[in-house]
Amino acid sequence: MQTFQPRHFAIVPAAGSGSRMAASRPKQYLPLLGKPLIFHSLAVLCAAPEVDKVFVVLSVDDAEWRRHDWSLLGPKLVPLFCGGATRADSVLAGLRAVANEVEPADWVLVHDAARPCLAPWHIEKLIRELARDEVGGLLAVPVADTLKRAGEQRQVLATVPRENLWQAQTPQMFRHVMLRRALEAAAHVTDEASAIEAAGLHPRLVEGDATNLKVTYPLDLHLAEWILTNREN
Numbered sequence: 001m002q003t004f005q006p007r008h009f010a011i012v013p014a015a016g017s018g019s020r021m022a023a024s025r026p027k028q029y030l031p032l033l034g035k036p037l038i039f040h041s042l043a044v045l046c047a048a049p050e051v052d053k054v055f056v057v058l059s060v061d062d063a064e065w066r067r068h069d070w071s072l073l074g075p076k077l078v079p080l081f082c083g084g085a086t087r088a089d090s091v092l093a094g095l096r097a098v099a100n101e102v103e104p105a106d107w108v109l110v111h112d113a114a115r116p117c118l119a120p121w122h123i124e125k126l127i128r129e130l131a132r133d134e135v136g137g138l139l140a141v142p143v144a145d146t147l148k149r150a151g152e153q154r155q156v157l158a159t160v161p162r163e164n165l166w167q168a169q170t171p172q173m174f175r176h177v178m179l180r181r182a183l184e185a186a187a188h189v190t191d192e193a194s195a196i197e198a199a200g201l202h203p204r205l206v207e208g209d210a211t212n213l214k215v216t217y218p219l220d221l222h223l224a225e226w227i228l229t230n231r232e233n
């Protein structure tokens, strides 16, 4: 009797407008080392031997995707024009769109288009550490700074102990059916793990590093360029 071997699929939500970046176009298409920002993480995901396919969730009226040449990334890359109003809506739309080719127990790695400095070791470590996990989990980094809770006038109300606090990153890796059901039931979540938590489960934290930053504000684009230029592995 053959045992089921789960495959790994990537879903990359890329239907945001990048309002905090305040640029002339959505941040996933801003130039970064001569390529659209999104190209960098797509290249790493497409090159990962563990990943079968990479689905990119674009907004329904995305006019820019077709203006770029993605052929270097090979046949694993599949654009889906089904993004929603929020990140969670886009991920859920992607999960629904691929339901005919992804088994319920296959793993899905959700990775922000806005995190261009994803490295091969991030993917390898996540998949290795979660291979036998019942629930799944996410890359994250322990909080390094002292944390303050602020009041209405921006006065410090308290210092929040940082012990056991982590910053969530992506990829976040869960079983297709579990994630789909969790997102269908969850309201207003900013990441997949929150939806899984709302279902009463406990995603595992896999330690990544600060290089996997999210490009949110203009300065982040410069940091990302520096990281990609100076990376050794």
Ligand SMILES: Nc1ccn([C@@H]2O[C@H](COP(=O)(O)OP(=O)(O)OP(=O)(O)O)[C@@H](O)[C@H]2O)c(=O)n1
Pocket (backbone or CB within 6 Å): 012, 013, 014, 015, 016, 017, 018, 019, 020, 021, 027, 028, 057, 083, 084, 085, 086, 087, 088, 090, 091, 112, 113, 114, 115, 214, 215, 216
């Ligand atoms: N309706 C949305 C909103 C966001 N995203 C994606 O989710 C990722 C992380 O979101 P964020 O950094 O918040 O991106 P934006 O929503 O584009 O940025 P902002 O919040 O500044 O508008 C990005 O890759 C973004 O394209 C998405 O697919 N669909």
Ligand SMILES: C[C@](O)(CO)[C@H](O)COP(=O)(O)O
Pocket (backbone or CB within 6 Å): 087, 112, 167, 168, 169, 170, 190, 191, 192, 214
């Ligand atoms: C999923 C995420 O990248 C984890 O840090 C993040 O929550 C998504 O972006 P947002 O700015 O919080 O919407």
